[in-house]
Amino acid sequence: xxxxLGYIFRETRGNLRWNVTLxxxxxxxxxxxxxxxxxxxxxxxxxxxxxxRWQGGxxxxxxxxxxxxxxxxxxxxxxxxxxxxxxGYDYVDQQGAFNEFITEFAxxxxxxxxxxxxxxxxxxxxxxxxGDADVIEALAAQFDTRPGVxxxxxxxxxIRTLQQNSQKVSVFVLVIAIVVLLAALMLIANTIRxxxxxxxxxxxxxxxxxxxxxxxxxxxxxxxxxxxxxxxALAIPMLFLMNNLMAGFVQEDYLELLRSLVVDSAVVWxxxxxxxxxxxxxxxxxxxxxxxxxxxx
Amino acid sequence: MIELDQVTKIYKGEVLALYSVSCKxxxxxxxxxxGPSGSGKSTFLKLLNRQETxxxxxxxxxxxxxxxxxxxxxxxxxxxxxCIFQDFKLLPNRTVFENVAFxxxxxxxxxxxxxxxxxSLLELVGLSKKMHSFPHELSGGExxxxxxARAFVNRPPILLADEPTGNLDSDxxxxxxxxLAEINKRGTTVVMATHDQHIVNAARRRVLRLDRGRLTAxxxxxxxx
Numbered sequence: 001x002x003x004x005l006g007y008i009f010r011e012t013r014g015n016l017r018w019n020v021t022l023x024x025x026x027x028x029x030x031x032x033x034x035x036x037x038x039x040x041x042x043x044x045x046x047x048x049x050x051x052x053r054w055q056g057g058x059x060x061x062x063x064x065x066x067x068x069x070x071x072x073x074x075x076x077x078x079x080x081x082x083x084x085x086x087x088g089y090d091y092v093d094q095q096g097a098f099n100e101f102i103t104e105f106a107x108x109x110x111x112x113x114x115x116x117x118x119x120x121x122x123x124x125x126x127x128x129x130x131g132d133a134d135v136i137e138a139l140a141a142q143f144d145t146r147p148g149v150x151x152x153x154x155x156x157x158x159i160r161t162l163q164q165n166s167q168k169v170s171v172f173v174l175v176i177a178i179v180v181l182l183a184a185l186m187l188i189a190n191t192i193r194x195x196x197x198x199x200x201x202x203x204x205x206x207x208x209x210x211x212x213x214x215x216x217x218x219x220x221x222x223x224x225x226x227x228x229x230x231x232x233a234l235a236i237p238m239l240f241l242m243n244n245l246m247a248g249f250v251q252e253d254y255l256e257l258l259r260s261l262v263v264d265s266a267v268v269w270x271x272x273x274x275x276x277x278x279x280x281x282x283x284x285x286x287x288x289x290x291x292x293x294x295x296x297x
Numbered sequence: 298m299i300e301l302d303q304v305t306k307i308y309k310g311e312v313l314a315l316y317s318v319s320c321k322x323x324x325x326x327x328x329x330x331x332g333p334s335g336s337g338k339s340t341f342l343k344l345l346n347r348q349e350t351x352x353x354x355x356x357x358x359x360x361x362x363x364x365x366x367x368x369x370x371x372x373x374x375x376x377x378x379x380c381i382f383q384d385f386k387l388l389p390n391r392t393v394f395e396n397v398a399f400x401x402x403x404x405x406x407x408x409x410x411x412x413x414x415x416x417s418l419l420e421l422v423g424l425s426k427k428m429h430s431f432p433h434e435l436s437g438g439e440x441x442x443x444x445x446a447r448a449f450v451n452r453p454p455i456l457l458a459d460e461p462t463g464n465l466d467s468d469x470x471x472x473x474x475x476x477l478a479e480i481n482k483r484g485t486t487v488v489m490a491t492h493d494q495h496i497v498n499a500a501r502r503r504v505l506r507l508d509r510g511r512l513t514a515x516x517x518x519x520x521x522x
Binding site for chain 2 (some may be wrong): 004006007014018201202204205206207208209210211212213215297
C-alpha cells in the first residue's frame with residue numbers, strides 16, 4: 001500500500017514539534033561527531049599531501065669530476081632533460097660548491113684555508129617527479145656509470161623512513177577517523193533511540209490500530225534524514241574554519257609543520273559532501289534501527 | 298468467527314497464562330471474559346490480535362490461523378479486530394478527531410473519506426462537540442468513547458475490549474456498555490474482559506470464565522459468580 005506523502009509530512013512535522021529538544025540534541029550530536037570525523041579526514045588528506053610534497057622535495061645529487069669536459073656535462077644535462085621521471089635540476093658550479101662549503105664549515109677556518117673552488121666537484125641537484133624510494137634508486141643508478149660522473153648520492157634511507165612514517169601517520173589518522181565515526185554512529189543512534197523511546201507508546205498504538213511497520217518507520221526515517229542533513233551541513237563551516245585556522249597559523253609563521261596540512265577548498269568541499277552524506281545515512285539507519293526495537297507489538 | 302483450539306500460552310517458559318483453552322465465538326455474539334486478575338483474560342485477547350502467539354494449539358479468526366500469519370499480514374488482521382483498553386491508549390499529542398482519523402489513515406483512506414467518516418463516528422459516541430479537544434482535556438469516560446470510536450471507525454467485524462470500564466465510575470461504565478451493545482447490534486462480534494460483576498449480571502450475555510489459565514465455565518446467558 002502506498003504511503004501518502006501528506007501523512008509523512010504531517011507526522012514528521014508533528015514529531016519535530018513535540019520533540020524539539022531531542023530533535024536539537026540529535027542534530028548537535030551529528031554536528032559534533034561529523035565535525036570530528038571530517039577533521040580527521042582532512043588531516044589525513046593533509047598528511048598524504050604533505051608526504052607527497054616532502055617526497056617530491058627529495059633530490060639526489062650527481063657529483064661530476066672537477067675536470068669533467070663540457071661534452072660530458074652536456075650529455076648529463078641531455079639525459080636529465082629527457083627523462084620524464086625527473087622534474088627538474090639545479091646546477092651548482094665549483095664556485096657555488098665552494099660557497100656552500102664555506103657556509104657549512106664556517107667554524108673550521110683551517111679546512112676552508114686548504115680548499116679552493118677548483119678542487120670541488122660541480123654537481124647537479126636532481127628533483128625526481130616520483131617519491132618512491134625504489135624508483136629514485138634506479139633513476140640515480142642510471143647516472144652513476146656515465147662518463148664524467150664522480151659519484152651519485154641519494155638519501156634512500158631518508159626516503160624509506162619518510163615513506164614508512166607517513167604511511168604510519170596516515171593509517172593512524174585513518175584509524176582515529178574510523179573510531180570517531182563509530183563513536184558518532186553510536187552517539188547518534190542513541191540520541192535517536194531516546195527520541196523514539198519517548199514515543200514508544202505512540203508506536204504501540206499505531207501498530208495496534210493496524211499500521212504497517214513502514215507506516216510507522218517512514219516519518220521517523222524522514223526525521224532522522226533531516227537531522228543528519230542539518231548536522232552534516234553544520235559541520236561544513238566547521239571544516240572550513242579548521243582549514244582556515246591552519247592556513248592562518250601558517251601565515252603567522254607559528255607552526256611550519258601545519259603548512260603542509262592545509263588542503264585546498266575543493267578537498268574541503270569533497271570532504272564536506274561526504275560528511276553530509278554520511279550524516280544523512282546515519283540519520284536514516286539510526287532511526288531505522290531505533291524504531292525496529294519498538295515495532296514488535 | 299473466533300476459534301481457539303487447545304490453546305496454551307506460557308510466558309518466558311514458566312508463567313502459565315492459558316492452558317488448553319478451546320472455544321468458539323460466533324459472528325455477532327457478545328461474550329464476556331471473566332475471572333480474577335492473572336487468570337489469563339488479557340492473554341486471551343492478545344492472542345486474537347496477535348500481540349502474542351500461542352505456544353500450543355491454534356487461534357482462528359475469520360477462517361485464518363492467526364499464529365501462522367506472516368508478519369506482513371498482521372496489520373491487515375488488526376484492521377479486522379478493533380481494540381479498546383482500560384487505559385484508553387490515545388495519542389496524547391493529537392486531538393479527538395486526529396486520534397480517530399489515524400486508524401483510517403493507516404488503512405489508506407483518503408482525506409475526504411476521513412473527513413466524512415470521523416464526524417459520524419464521533420456523533421455515534423456522543424463527542425461531536427469535543428472533536429478538537431486533546432485527550433487530557435477529556436474525562437475518563439469521554440476518553441474511552443474516543444478509543445471506542447477509533448476501534449470501530451474501520452467497521453471491524455470483531456471488537457476486543459480489555460477492562461474498558463476498569464477506570465470508570467458505574468454511571469459512565471453503563472454509558473460505555475450501551476455503546477458497546479449498540480456496536481454489537483450493528484453486527485460486530487464483541488469480546489470483553491472484565492471483572493465488573495454488575496455489568497456482567499445486568500447484560501445477561503455469554504460468559505466465559507477463566508481461572509488460572511483454564512476455561513472453567515461457558516454459559517450462554519451467564520452471571521459473574
